[in-house]
Amino acid sequence: MGKNNPFGWVIDHILPMSLGGDDNLLNLRALHYKNNLGKADDYPSYTASVKY
Numbered sequence: 001m002g003k004n005n006p007f008g009w010v011i012d013h014i015l016p017m018s019l020g021g022d023d024n025l026l027n028l029r030a031l032h033y034k035n036n037l038g039k040a041d042d043y044p045s046y047t048a049s050v051k052y
Contacts, residue, residue, distance in 0.1 A: 008033045016041045 015021030016029035
């Protein structure tokens with residue numbers, strides 16, 4: 001899942017599945033794993049942990 005380096009990326013559900021999101025490609029995006037952990041189920045916004 002990319003957690004072994006500082007540039008690790010994961011597939012994120014924009015609208016979390018717990019809030020009714022699905023695996024449709026329009027609901028998926030690449031997100032740094034630390035931002036994904038910080039986002040959790042916050043929707044529609046969250047505070048990014050890693051910024052480039």
